[in-house]
Amino acid sequence: MLERLRVGRSAKSFIAVGLRGVGKTVLLNRVRDLAERAGCKPVFIEAHEQKSLPELLVPSLRELLLELDRLGAVSDQVKRGLRVLRSFMSGVKLRYGEAELSLGVDPEVGTADSGDLEADLPTLFLAVGKAAAARSVVVVILIDELQYLSVRDMSALIMALHRVVQNSLPLMLVAAGLPQVVGLSGRSKSYAERLFDFPPLDALPPEDAIRALELPVEKEGAQFDSDALIEIVRITQGYPYFLQEWGYQTWNIARSNLIKLTDVRAASDLAIKRLDESFFRVRFDRLTPREKDYLRAMAEIGPGPHRSGDIAEILGIRIQNIGPLRSALIHKGMIYSPSHGDTAFTVPLFDEFLRRTIPVWQTPYKKQ
Ligand SMILES: Nc1ncnc2c1ncn2[C@@H]1O[C@H](COP(=O)(O)OP(=O)(O)O)[C@@H](O)[C@H]1O
Ligand SMILES: [Mg+2]
Structure with a gap:
């Protein structure tokens, strides 16, 4: 894809979609390394519930443009990129310190500063893309945790990439997010479908899970008993994390070069204890008591996906009244809707964790 862009062809951006712990961030880091080694300019940002897309993008794009500026003789396109970034910043009214603001140029008043992100971001991306083209450099914007973007920010991002593609500029997006990211495109949906592929990342199939365990161990001159491997694959269900x-x-516990089922x-x-204290716990601690009850009610009926009506029934809340709570949990990245009316955990094995943490549970709601 990078090579296609370099020679002025188009390449379809992609958004890897999968649950927590399947390897999305590992993949993005790998893409960043590949891009760097191929002489491209990767820009890596992680979306955040409390931050807008401009807030996240501006510091990285500023760094990128300043780097492009240093790359050779004075370039009009690069200088213009800096000026457009400057006016973009005043349009979205970002508050940065003086030092951060300094771009060494005046804003291009009237360009990318309307304050309407769906208009301004495409103008900014166009200017950045032209600056990159002027330096014969491919820019790869990597965004992790893409599901945290607001519908407005996502829509602006899609329109901005659309503009870049229309002009055959060397800039692409590689992103990753939880399954809710697919529904986020809002009214730019038809663009999104043409602009991106959404390759799914999931648990590894058993043969790959076994290879992931065996290979590093073989390198150290040890091996697994086959029933030991089968047990790990069964418990982990092939989830990379x-x-x-x-x-x-298992490696730490085993005392001989043949790793056994007893190990x-x-x-x-130990593994469960450590997961409960970290991987699961950090997510659990971000929940309100009502949200915990909703998830615990789901866990009551198993791993899922579950019908929203069934969850409402366990909770003793009318399904009409449960919407806001469910939406909040989707927004927090705890659950998603695999199909209409269904609800599933975004964290694999979270139901087991909830039942371990809250072994005895009763709904706090009175039956309605
Ligand atoms: N290709 C891989 N090679 C080795 N370990 C991996 C790989 N993919 C995932 N993992 C393991 O899974 C963990 C979770 O991966 P991560 O990328 O953080 O998942 P996600 O971003 O999808 O939540 C990593 O910390 C690593 O231990
Ligand atoms: Mg991640």
Whole structure:
């Protein structure tokens, strides 16, 4: 894709979609490395619930443009990129310190400063794309946790990329997010479908999970008993994050070069304890008591996906009244809707964690 852009062809951007712990961030980092090694300019940002897209983008684009500026003789396109960024910043009214603001240029008044992001961001991307083209450089914008963008920001991003593609400029997006990201395109939906692929990332199939465990161990001159491997694959269900954790604990516990089922069993207690204290716990601690009850009600009926009506029934709340709570949980990235009326956890094995943490649970709501 990078090569296609470099020679002035178009390349379809992509958004990797998957649950927590499947390897999205690892993948984006890999793309960044590949881009760097190919002489491209990667710009890596992580979306955030409390931050707008301009807030996240401006510091990185400023750095990028200043770097392009230093890359050779004075370039009109690069200088213009800096001026447009400057006016963009005044349009979206970002508050930065003086030093951060300094771009060494005056704003191009009247360009990208209307304050309407869907108009201003495409203008900014166009200017950045032209600056990159002037330096024969491919820019890769990497965005992790894309689901945290607001519908407005996502829509502006799509329109901005659309503008770049229309002008065959060397700028692309590689992003990753939870499944809710697919529904975020809002009214720019038809553009989004043409602009992006949404490759799914999921748990590894058993043969790949086994290879992920075996290869590093073989390098150290050890091996797994086959029933030990089967047990790890069963417990982890092939999710990369869990494979890593079980592999780590099992390796530390095993005393001989043949790793046995008993080692895995002993490692499981430690692995679960560590996951409960970190991977699961950080997500749980961000929830309100009502949100915890909603998720615990889901866990009551198993891993899911669950019908929203069934969850409402366990909670004893009318389904009409449960919408805002469900939306808040989707926004926080805890659950998503795999299909209309269905609700599922974004964190694999979260139902088991909830039942471990809250073994006995009763709905706090009175039956309505
Ligand atoms: N290709 C990979 N090689 C090695 N480990 C991986 C790979 N992909 C995922 N992992 C493991 O899974 C963990 C979670 O991956 P991460 O990229 O953070 O997931 P996500 O961003 O999808 O939540 C990593 O910390 C690592 O332990
Ligand atoms: Mg991640």
